[in-house]
Amino acid sequence: MKSSGDSARWIKALQKLELVVAIDTQMSETAMYAHYILPESHYLERMDVISVASDTISIRQPVIKPINDTKSGYEIIQGLAKACGIGEYFNFTIEEYNAAQLGPTGWTLPQLEEKGLVKAAAIPAAYDKLPTSSGKAELVHEGFAKSGGTRVFGWVPPKTQPEGDKLRLLHGHIAVHSNGYTQNVPALYARMPENELWLHPSVAGPKSIKTGDYVEVANEYGKERLKALVTEGIRADCVWMAHGFGTMSPDQHLAYKKGANDGALYPILMTPVSAALGQGEATVTVRKVGG
Amino acid sequence: MARYACFMDLSICAGCESCTVACQNKNDLTADIAFTKIHRYQEGTFPNLKSTFVPNQCLHCDNPPCADVCPTGATYKTAEGPVQVNDKQCIGCKYCIAACPFGARTYDAKAHVVKKCSECYDRLQAGKTPACVQTCITGARQVGNLDDANDPIHKVIAQPNTVKVGGTNFYFKLPEGIARTVLPADSKESAVTYAWQSILQPFGQMALGGAAGAVLLSAAAFVVKSVKKEGDEHGDH
Amino acid sequence: MAITNQVPRAAAQARPDMVYRFSVAERIAHWNHALSFIVLFITGSALVFRGFAALLGRDGLLAAGLVHRVGAGFFTVLTIPVLVIGARRLAGEWVRTSFQFDQDDRRFLVLFARDFFGLKVKLPDQGRFNAGEKINSILQILGWPAMVITGWMLVWKDAFSPAVVQWVLAIHSFTAFLLGAAVIGHIYLASLHPHARPGFTGMTTGWVPAWWAKGHYRKWYDSATGRPTR
Numbered sequence: 077m078k079s080s081g082d083s084a085r086w087i088k089a090l091q092k093l094e095l096v097v098a099i100d101t102q103m104s105e106t107a108m109y110a111h112y113i114l115p116e117s118h119y120l121e122r123m124d125v126i127s128v129a130s131d132t133i134s135i136r137q138p139v140i141k142p143i144n145d146t147k148s149g150y151e152i153i154q155g156l157a158k159a160c161g162i163g164e165y166f167n168f169t170i171e172e173y174n175a176a177q178l179g180p181t182g183w184t185l186p187q188l189e190e191k192g193l194v195k196a197a198a199i200p201a202a203y204d205k206l207p208t209s210s211g212k213a214e215l216v217h218e219g220f221a222k223s224g225g226t227r228v229f230g231w232v233p234p235k236t237q238p239e240g241d242k243l244r245l246l247h248g249h250i251a252v253h254s255n256g257y258t259q260n261v262p263a264l265y266a267r268m269p270e271n272e273l274w275l276h277p278s279v280a281g282p283k284s285i286k287t288g289d290y291v292e293v294a295n296e297y298g299k300e301r302l303k304a305l306v307t308e309g310i311r312a313d314c315v316w317m318a319h320g321f322g323t324m325s326p327d328q329h330l331a332y333k334k335g336a337n338d339g340a341l342y343p344i345l346m347t348p349v350s351a352a353l354g355q356g357e358a359t360v361t362v363r364k365v366g367g
Numbered sequence: 368m369a370r371y372a373c374f375m376d377l378s379i380c381a382g383c384e385s386c387t388v389a390c391q392n393k394n395d396l397t398a399d400i401a402f403t404k405i406h407r408y409q410e411g412t413f414p415n416l417k418s419t420f421v422p423n424q425c426l427h428c429d430n431p432p433c434a435d436v437c438p439t440g441a442t443y444k445t446a447e448g449p450v451q452v453n454d455k456q457c458i459g460c461k462y463c464i465a466a467c468p469f470g471a472r473t474y475d476a477k478a479h480v481v482k483k484c485s486e487c488y489d490r491l492q493a494g495k496t497p498a499c500v501q502t503c504i505t506g507a508r509q510v511g512n513l514d515d516a517n518d519p520i521h522k523v524i525a526q527p528n529t530v531k532v533g534g535t536n537f538y539f540k541l542p543e544g545i546a547r548t549v550l551p552a553d554s555k556e557s558a559v560t561y562a563w564q565s566i567l568q569p570f571g572q573m574a575l576g577g578a579a580g581a582v583l584l585s586a587a588a589f590v591v592k593s594v595k596k597e598g599d600e601h602g603d604h
Numbered sequence: 605m606a607i608t609n610q611v612p613r614a615a616a617q618a619r620p621d622m623v624y625r626f627s628v629a630e631r632i633a634h635w636n637h638a639l640s641f642i643v644l645f646i647t648g649s650a651l652v653f654r655g656f657a658a659l660l661g662r663d664g665l666l667a668a669g670l671v672h673r674v675g676a677g678f679f680t681v682l683t684i685p686v687l688v689i690g691a692r693r694l695a696g697e698w699v700r701t702s703f704q705f706d707q708d709d710r711r712f713l714v715l716f717a718r719d720f721f722g723l724k725v726k727l728p729d730q731g732r733f734n735a736g737e738k739i740n741s742i743l744q745i746l747g748w749p750a751m752v753i754t755g756w757m758l759v760w761k762d763a764f765s766p767a768v769v770q771w772v773l774a775i776h777s778f779t780a781f782l783l784g785a786a787v788i789g790h791i792y793l794a795s796l797h798p799h800a801r802p803g804f805t806g807m808t809t810g811w812v813p814a815w816w817a818k819g820h821y822r823k824w825y826d827s828a829t830g831r832p833t834r
Contacts, residue, residue: 251383263388266398276413308412436773438651439665440658458665460651461761465769474762479666559770567774571781578785581720582792588722589798 077105078256078320080353081342082297099152102260103327115146122148123170126177126188131198133181135174135188225349235343235357238313242359243279245293246316247338256320259331270335271318272305275362279315280306283364290366293317295358298340301365315362369512371448371491371536374523375422378542380507382407382420386499393487393498400473402484403499408549419542421549425450425471425484426535428554433463433472433483435560448536449486457481466560469551486510623817623829625806629690633683634807637744638787640679644751645784647672652777673759680752701731702741708823709735719799729822736793740786747783750775 077086083105090096090109098110107113116122121143124136147155150173154166168176175185181196188194208214221227238244252268253259259269273291285291291304293315300322310316322337345354387401394402403424410417431450434442441456442463459479464472472483487497491510495501500508511520513536524531524538531538533553541547626634647668650656657665687695705713708728712735718725727734733741754776761769793800794807802816817825 251381262398263391267384267387307409309409309416309418311413436770438654438657439662440654456662458662458669460669461769462773465761465766465773467766470766557767557770559767559774563770563774563777567778567781571778574785575781575788578788582788585721585792586796592722 077109077324078322078337078339081339081344081355083324083337083340084298085344099149101146102257103325104256105324108325108327114152115144116152117142117146117148121146123150123174124148125150125170126174128196131195132193133178133183133188133196134193137189137192220349223349229349232348235345236359238359241361243275243362244314244356245295245338245341245358245360246310246314246356247319248316249320250318253318253320256323259320259323259334260328262330265330265334268318269330270302271321272303273336273362274305274307274310274316276310276312276314277306277308278312279362280304283362285362285364288367289364291362292365293336293341293360293362295341295360297343297358298337300336300338300340302336304364315360368514369447369491370514371427371486372511372513372520372524372538373427373486373536374509374511374520374529374538374540376505376507376509376526376540377419377421377545378528378540379505380405380420380422381505383504385502385504386422386508389498389502390484393490394482394485396482397477400475400482402471402473402482408545417542417544419545419549423470423551425467425486426469426532426537426551426554427484427486428468429534429536430554430556432466432468432554432557432560435564436462436466438462445488447488447491449488449491450483451485451488452481452483454478454480454482466557468554468557619811621814622811623814623825624810625803625812625817626810627691627694628810629686630694631807631810632690633686633695636678636682636686637748640675640682641783641787643675644672644679645780645787647675648777648780652780676752676755676759679748680756683748698733698741699745701733702738702745705735705738709738712736713739720793720797722798727820730820730824732821732824732828734820740790743783743786747779750779751783754779 077083077090080086087105087109090106095112096106096110097112097114098104098107099114099116100107101116101118103113117138119136120139121141122136122138126133126135148170150170154163157163157166171185174188178185178188181194183194183196203213204211206212215229216227218227220229236242249255250268250271253264258264273293275285275291280286285304285306287304287306289304290301293300293302302317302322317336317338319338321331321335322340323331323334324337326332341360342355342358345357346352347354382405384405386403387405390396390402391398391400396402403422405420405422408419408421427448427450428444431442431444434444434450437443438460439456439458441453441458442450443453444450457480459474459481461474461481463481464474467483472481474480475482487495487499490497496510497508500510509520509523511518511523513520523529526540528543529538529540530547530550532551533555535554539550541549650660650665650668660668708730711728712730715725715727716734716736719727754772757764757772758769758776761772764772794804795801800820803812803820806812814825814829817828
C-alpha cells in the first residue's frame with residue numbers, strides 16, 4: 077500500500093473487496109484492511125526457500141522458535157492448499173524442497189545449514205541458444221508491440237515536469253531500514269524514527285524553511301507532513317524522501333504517523349510491456365507548516 | 368601479548384548503523400544509549416558534493432584523559448589497549464565525560480554509571496572480534512593485533528588514504544577527496560589537563576601540605592617549650 | 605534569643621574581665637560557614653585523593669556526594685543572609701577592613717611566623733582582626749563565591765560544555781586546596797595554639813578575656829571598651 081503509489085486509492089479498493097486475507101509478519105497497512113490475517117513467522121523464526129545468486133547459495137533458517145502462534149509462509153500456503161483440496165501438490169516439507177533444490181550442486185542441506193552460504197560451480201549460460209525465434213537476444217520484438225508498446229523500447233516522457241512551485245518528487249532507500257518493514261523495530265526506530273524531505277537551499281530560502289521545520293508536501297494524490305532537511309545534496313528542482321515511513325497502522329506503536337509516506341504522492345502507474353511499477357512520475361508543492 | 372588496533376574503511380561504510388545496534392545488543396543497552404554512532408558528513412554545493420559517514424566513539428587513547436580524571440580508578444587503560452570502565456567502581460561523577468576529547472562517553476541515568484565502548488575486550492580475549500566488527504555488512508570495520516607480524520591488520524592499515532588518529536590505535540581509510548579534518552582530532556593533553564596536573568594540583572597540594580606541616584612544627588615547638596618550662600619551673604609570661 | 609550586635613550593657617558591667625567580641629549573628633554565620641566547609645572539605649577530598657576514594661568504596665562515595673550537596677546548601681544559603689540581617693554593619697566593616705593593610709599589618713605579617721612557632725616577638729598593635737586573619741578573610745570572601753559558583757555548576761554540569769566543566773572542576777579543586785590550607789591554620793590557631801586559643805570563647809559565648817584582647821587587638825580593644833590603654 078505504501079509501495080505501489082496512490083495509497084488513498086488502494087485503501088478504497090481494499091475496502092470494496094468482499095474478502096481480503098493478508099499474510100504478514102506484522103500489522104502492515106494491508107493487513108489492517110484485511111478481513112483475515114494469517115500471521116507469518118518472523119524471518120528469524122522460519123525456514124525459507126534457499127536463495128541462489130550467481131554461484132552463491134544461501135539459506136535463511138530459524139535461529140529461534142516462533143515466539144507467537146505463527147507459521148512460515150510455506151506452511152501457510154501448504155495449509156491453504158490442503159483446505160482447497162490441492163494438498164497433493166504440496167506434499168513435502170520445506171526441508172525436502174530445499175534438499176531437492178540443492179541436489180545437483182553436490183551440497184547437502186545439513187552442510188548448507190551449517191555454513192549458511194556455499195559456492196556452487198555455475199553452469200555458464202548458453203547465449204547462442206536463447207529460447208527466442210532468432211535464438212539471439214532480441215532488442216526488436218513484435219511481442220512488445222502486441223503488449224501495448226512499440227517494437228523497440230523507447231523513452232516516454234514523465235507524466236509531469238517540475239515547473240515553478242512544482243518540484244519533482246524522488247524517493248529512495250536508506251541503509252538503516254528495509255523498505256517499510258523495520259520502522260517499528262525499536263532499535264532501528266531509535267536510529268531513524270522518521271524520514272525528512274531533502275530540499276535545496278535555493279528552494280527552502282524563499283519559503284523560510286529551515287532544517288527541522290515541518291513541511292507539507294502535496295499534490296493531486298495526497299498530502300503528507302514531515303520534517304525538512306535543507307541540503308546541497310539535492311537538485312534545486314527536486315525533493316527527496318526515504319521510502320517506507322508515514323506508517324498508517326496504529327498497531328505499529330512506534331512508527332505510527334512518523335514521517336511521510338512517499339507512496340501517497342505517486343500515481344498508480346504500470347510501465348507498458350514490462351508492467352514494472354512506474355515511479356518518480358509526480359511533482360509536489362512544499363510549504364512550511366510548523367517550526 | 369596482544370596490542371590491538373582498530374580500523375574503519377569509511378570509503379565502504381554504508382551508514383547502516385548495524386554496528387550501533389549490534390553494540391547495543393551486546394552491551395544490553397537501551398536504544399537511547401549508543402557507544403558507537405554513525406554521522407553523515409557532507410560538504411560542497413550541488414552537484415560538486417563530497418560525503419562520507421563518520422563514526423563517533425571511544426578511540427581508546429594511549430593516554431586516556433578520562434582515566435586520568437577518574438577519581439575512583441573505575442576507568443583504566445589495559446596493557447593491550449582497550450580502555451575499560453568498571454561499573455562497580457564508577458560513581459557517575461561525569462568527570463570523564465568532560466575530559467573525553469571525542470565525546471564518546473554516555474551517562475546511564477538508570478545505573479548512575481558512565482559507560483562507553485570497551486572495544487569488546489571480553490570478546491577480544493576470547494579470540495573473537497568486537498560485535499561491531501563482526502556485524503559490519505561491508506567489512507568496513509576491522510580489528511587486529513599489532514604485535515602479531517602475521518596479522519592481516521598490518522596490510523589493512525598500510526592502504527593508501529589511511530590515517531591514524533594520533534595518540535590512539537585507531538586507523539581510518541578516508542574516501543577519495545575527503546580531508547583528514549572529518550575525523551576526530553589527535554588525542555593529546557588539553558590545556559586544562561596540563562594546568563591541573565602540572566600547576567594547580569601540585570601547588571594546591573603544596574599549600575595544603577605546607578599548612579599541615581607548619582601546624583605540626585608549631586605544635587611540636589610548643590610541646591618542647593612546655594616540657595622545658597616544667598623543668599625550669601619558670602615561664603616567659 | 606535576639607540577634608544583636610549590641611554589647612549587652614548589663615552583662616558588660618557584670619564581667620569587667622571580659623570583652624564582648626562577636627555578635628550572635630557573626631557567631632552563627634561563622635559556625636555555619638566553618639562546619640559546612642569542613643563537611644564539604646572532607647567529603648570533597650574523597651574525589652581528589654584516590655586512596656580516600658578506595659577506602660570509601662562506591663557506596664561510601666555516593667553517600668559522600670550526597671552529604672557534599674547537603675553541605676553545599678548550608679554553605680551557599682545561610683551565611684550571607686545571617687550576616688546581612690543580624691550584623692550588617694559589623695560584616696560590612698569586616699569586608700572593608702579585610703582588604704586594608706596598614707604599616708602595623710605589614711609588619712605583623714613579617715613577624716607573625718616567630719609567634720606562630722613560639723619564638724619571642726613583640727607583635728605590632730592590631731585592629732579588630734589581625735593581618736593574618738585578614739588574609740584568611742580575603743581567602744574566604746573571594747573563595748566563597750568561587751566555590752559556590754563552580755560547585756553548583758558542577759552539580760548541573762550537563763548544562764555546560766565539556767571544556768568549561770573541566771576548567772570549573774580545576775578551579776573548584778584548586779580553590780578548595782587553598783581554603784583548606786587556610787582553614788587548617790585557622791583551626792590550629794583558634795583551638796590549640798597557646799597564644800591564640802584564649803580567644804576561642806569569642807566564637808562560642810561571644811566574650812573573650814580582656815587581657816587577651818588587649819594583647820592581641822590593642823587598637824580594637826581601646827575603641828571597643830572606651831578604655832584607652834595608653
